[in-house]
Amino acid sequence: MRTRTAIAVIGVGNAFRRDDGVGPAVIARLRERATDRPLPADTVLSACDGDPGRLIGLWEGARLAVVVDAAHAHPGTPGRVHRLELDAGHLAPPSSTSSHGLGLGEAVELARVLGLLPQHLVVYAVEGADSEFGAGLSPAVAASVEPLVTAIQDDVLTGRRV
Secondary structure, X not given: OOOOOOEXXXXXXXXXXXXHHHHHHHHHHHHHHOOOOOOOOOEEEEEEOOOXXXXXXXXXXXXEEEEEEEEEOOOOOOOOEEEEXXXXXXXXXXXXXXXXXXXHHXXXXXXXXXXXOOOEEEEEEEEOOOOOOEOOOOHHHHHHHHHHHHHHHXXXXXXXXX
């Protein structure tokens, strides 16, 4: 049974693949910050491994979905954040790719075909430096977490449609 939510914030990644863990790190930080700056009651924070079916299940029926994922860019600038918005059922072409086999773009396209897209989707893609096995973010990616959490809180709290 799926839980319906108005706002879904999803951190995609694997905390044991260094910078690929930026999505779950952002979700953890949002949970910590929520004690001082609560998010709306209809906000659900989730971590996901990037499987398209799980992503769709987490954002299905949402008014707003915000997804944070690590990205590879060539050439890249570790820690740089790209903000992408859903436009008429398609994401704007990114200058980077997901660090997962099946990317977020495939999940969006599948959800579009199935009629399961959220009303509004914002993707934050963070360029990584290291996706080898191991825990902990590289310094450049770790430095992007706090500003990213602030941006996501602002998006959610103001309800702005970007």
